[in-house]
Amino acid sequence: MADRKKLMPTARLLLMALVAGAFAGAIAVYASITLSGNNGAPPVQTAKVDDSADNAACKMKAERAKAVSAAATGEVAAMLPADPPQSLKELAFNAPDGKPMTLADHAGKTLLVNLWATWCAPCRAEMPALNALQKEMGSDRFEVVAINVDTGDDEKPKKFLSEIGVDGLGFYRESTLDLFNGLKKRGLALGLPVTLLVDGDGCLLANMNGPAEWSSADAKRLIEAALPADG
Incomplete structure (x- = not known):
């Protein structure tokens, strides 16, 4: 029984994952509306999966993705290997x-990319743990990139982060839902939260739908496994 428990998230997080799933359909409908840009910038576009050189290079990392995902146990057991690995640089x-950027601007860093919203209960619950993970492991080799996808202006998400004492995460934003919809088309996003483990070349190694205990020992072992051995 103990081994079985290690392979499953906590009951509290499972309940919140169900809440996230309930919002998934609403997101899909809401995302079809054209909304204003975020932080005063024009709407951004998410790159489509293609047969570019970047994707070809990422596909060569299938064994690496499997090796990293083998470290996804216990609290992060829901993190699945990319099949196949694909480029997320764009x-x-x-x-x-407030300035537009892409994942390519983080070249050289292993990233834990997390899409969240203030109306998503599981997202709100896991934000302190993501903050703790960044504060403990964040460096020139690794960063938690938590991207808020609330529509509208920055006031509500910034107020929420301030109220819960999140002070280690950068305030990344995408308020048009283009990013979520792009990941949905790739089969990577079903609802919120969505978490992507990306290497320094911008290649997706593993992905997860739903929450996790990101400040746990299990999560830290996963990040260690994803970091390059020569770092």
Whole structure:
């Protein structure tokens, strides 16, 4: 029984995952509406999966993705290997200073990319743990990139983060839902939260739908496994 428990998230997080699933359909409908840009910037576009050189290079990392995902146990057992690994370098959103950027701007860093919203209960619950993970493991080799996808302006998400004491995460934003919809078309997003483990070349190694205990020892072992051995 103990081994079985290690392979499953906590009951509390499972309940919140069900809440996230309930919102998934609403997101799909809501995303079809054209909305204003975020942080005053024009709407961003998410790159489509193609047969580019970047994707070809990422596909060569299938064994690496499997090796990393083998470390996804216990609290992060829902993290699945990318099948196949694909380039996410062109995923677009806004930087903490409000300027447009892509994942390519984080080249050289292993990233834990998390899409969240203030109306998503599981997202709200796991934000302190993501903050703790960034504060403990964040470096020039690794970063938690938590991207808020609330529509509208920045006031509500910034107020929420301030109220719960999140002070280690950069305030990344994408308020048009283009990013979520792009990931949905790739089969990577079913609802919120969505978490992507990306290597320094912008290649997706593993992905998860639903929450996890990101400050747990299990999560830290997964990140260690994803970091390059020569770092």
